[in-house]
Amino acid sequence: MAERHTFRAEIVDAGGGGAFVRMGEPCHILIVIKDIRNKIGKTFANEVDVTIEEDVDPRLAEVPGDLKEAFAKNSQAQSFFNKLSYQKEYVTWIEEAKRDETRQGRIVKMIEMLKEGQKGR
Numbered sequence: 001m002a003e004r005h006t007f008r009a010e011i012v013d014a015g016g017g018g019a020f021v022r023m024g025e026p027c028h029i030l031i032v033i034k035d036i037r038n039k040i041g042k043t044f045a046n047e048v049d050v051t052i053e054e055d056v057d058p059r060l061a062e063v064p065g066d067l068k069e070a071f072a073k074n075s076q077a078q079s080f081f082n083k084l085s086y087q088k089e090y091v092t093w094i095e096e097a098k099r100d101e102t103r104q105g106r107i108v109k110m111i112e113m114l115k116e117g118q119k120g121r
Helices: 034-040 065-073 075-083 087-095 100-115
Strands: 007-011 016-022 028-031 050-054
Touching: 007 016, 016 034, 065 075, 065 100, 075 100, 087 100
Parallel strands: none
Antiparallel strands: 007 050, 016 028
């Protein structure tokens, strides 16, 4: 399996960037939030000048209390999580849940995935 890389995009003259999303091999699109599109006077399918660099910054995050409790019961999952460079994505996924049942279900799923050594959800 090929090594995956993460990149950071900065839209020239916009003071911000966007997120790359894979749209099949090897194509990607750059998602630009509405505030930035308005700022630069662009809309969907318009061209923009972008600088791209590899994003090597670790994505560490503050672990919420309920996730800490789950890790306390699952040291194997916590050990694997601690080795990840993109912890923030996992924590954000947990914190974006609107209902407590959803949040708890995501924590259970995350713990199982981490125990199995799965890096992505």
